[in-house]
Amino acid sequence: MFTDLNEFHAWFAHRNREQRHRVTRIDLDRIEGWSADPVTGNLSHRTGRFFSVEGLDLTRSGRGAEAWQQPIMVQPERGVLGILVKDFGGVAHCLLQAKMEPGNVNGLQLSPTVQATESNISGVHGGRAVPYLDYFAAPRSGRVLSDVLQSEQGSWFLTKRNRNMIVRVDGDVPVLDDFCWLNFAQICALLRVPDLVNMDVRTVLAGAAALRLREGDAAADTFRGALARSWRAEDPLHSMVEVLSWFTEAKGRCTLARRPVPLAKVEGWRHRDGAIVHERGLHFSVIGVSVEGSGREVAGWQQPMFEPRGQGVIAMLVRPIRGVLHLLVQARIETGSLDGVEMAPTVQCRPENYEGLPEERRPLFLDEVLGAPAERIRFDSVHSEEGGRFYHARNRYLMVEAGDGFPLDVPDDYTWITLRQMTEFVKYGHHLNVEARSLLTFCGFYEEE
Structure with missing residues (x-):
């Protein structure tokens, strides 16, 4: 726990120095462990897990453009996004993690207690176990405050959902090096800091918004x-x-209306300079990255990513x-x-x-x-x-x-x-x-x- 946010920022800067990480862009056809299907061009991992990048045809959209085709991420697995909450001195605190993600503009951001795909949970990556996962798996010792399957970015994912959970605990919880307790008032202030509180924390904490609103002074002229x-x-x-x-x-x-199409045949998109790009430079590109990170379950990996314009x-x-x-x-x-x-x-x-x-x-x-x-x-x-x-x-x-x-x-x-x-x-x-x-x-x- 931190007495003030200056103490938090010092801790966060220290974790950023301690977690060595490097992300390098690479050509899609050089991504280790991933390959393009020789017929469709769809990108998938050698295990058949994690996610794939495929093509999607859309018609009768009811939007500005009635029809188009695009790459789409297909990830049928349901991950877990979970935050532990515990009272200290009668004040609720959330256990959050300073976590590196390859797409972050600044390396580390605050993430939930648990932020893991089903493949990571089951150990497909061959790395370390996900910390604190037992608190979110039945039978659990804590009390569930929120538990719902929620969607993610519908523009880039095909019907992807993650389990968003908030669990209140009373007993002692060991705090690992990259984790910290933050109270709601501190989180309020940190939400105004650009690129600090990641999307997964924000979607989970939506389940606690009513708790915060209940504490508000409805009589205040603010x-x-x-x-x-x-x-x-x-x-x-x-x-x-x-x-x-x-x-x-x-x-x-x-x-x-949606139907799958081969990624290699998606209209309006081209393979160029080791990536898949929109022919007019709009929307997003599909790129490859090579990742090294000391604070993750595995020390390094490679993968495709979407890069928006x-x-x-x-x-x-x-x-x-x-x-x-x-x-x-x-x-x-x-x-x-x-x-x-x-x-x-x-x-x-x-x-x-x-x-x-x-x-x-x-x-x-x-x-x-x-x-x-x-x-x-x-x-x-x-x-x-x-x-x-x-x-x-x-x-x-x-x-x-x-x-x-x-x-x-x-x-x-x-x-x-x-x-x-x-x-x-x-x-x-x-x-x-x-x-x-x-x-x-x-x-x-x-x-x-």
């Missing part, structure tokens, strides 16, 4: 107070039944309705989502992909977000996405108060919900996408600067 009142709200604009009906209708309108924007517009803060969510068609549609933030895109397009082709409300004056931006920080699969994938996360005159009536694929409703949806899989769960964590762990 944005934190408005968030607390939004969680307590019993008279939302739309009831839970109405929101679920809206969501079901959106899924019913979805006509997205440009920095994304993930933003939630908020506004008071009937005196209660509401959030504007969209029912977003996701390339790889199990149901085709999940609730997403107001804006979720990479602006570079829309440069030069007419206004009607640009994402709704993007200009409202990017043009907002500083006094209406309540949260603004750049964070990394899944560093185990995506190379230097970063998004700018924002919470923006809608301007005067912003309409209450919104297009059919959008609706206003309260934070209380959002925390209810996170209890179940395939409702909130991973980007929305990150923003829910930012709301639940929000503190005034």
Whole structure:
């Protein structure tokens, strides 16, 4: 435990020095342990485990482009993302790890107590066992606070899910060198630091957002107070039944059709300079990396990764309705989502992909977000996405108060919900996408600067 954040940052810097790590880009056809199928070109590991990179054909998308093809990651395994929580002096603390991931822009980031794929859990890599895993496997000694199968990035994964868990323990827990206890107030502050708290911590802590919101002072004349009142709200604009009906209708309108295609035949993509790239330099590339890292279960490995083009924007517009803060969510068609549609933030895109397009082709409300004056931006920080699969994938996360005159009536694929409703949806899989769960964590762990 740390008495202040200066002590934490000193510890974190020390762990960064102690964990020697190096990531080198290599040609896809030189990745040790991986090979391309001679017929399809699909990339897979020699064990048949971990994940594969394949081709996907999409039609009737209901989005700006009605049809396209792309590489997609196929990882049918369900990993475990788990955080241990324990009270010290009546204050809840989370056990987090300083962990290197090959795609991190800065080497180490804070990760959950356990962050492991099924292949890693079963020892396919031939390395050390995953620490603390027993706390998340039945029968377990702790009390489960949250346990749900949640989706991951639907633009790059095909129907991938991970088990998100929070387990409270009372007994002694040995603390290994790369692990530390942080209380919720400390995590609140660290969430404002760019590229520090990784995506897996954010998605798991969405399951604890209600705990934090419950502690908020709803009477305070602050944005934190408005968030607390939004969680307590019993008279939302739309009831839970109405929101679920809206969501079901959106899924019913979805006509997205998917079919696998050989990676070697994906239209609009080319093998160039040892990578698979989009012919217009958009979206992302499939690259190879060689990894050396002293703090992982194995000391070195090689793998494919997705490298996005440009920095994304993930933003939630908020506004008071009937005196209660509401959030504007969209029912977003996701390339790889199990149901085709999940609730997403107001804006979720990479602006570079829309440069030069007419206004009607640009994402709704993007200009409202990017043009907002500083006094209406309540949260603004750049964070990394899944560093185990995506190379230097970063998004700018924002919470923006809608301007005067912003309409209450919104297009059919959008609706206003309260934070209380959002925390209810996170209890179940395939409702909130991973980007929305990150923003829910930012709301639940929000503190005034």
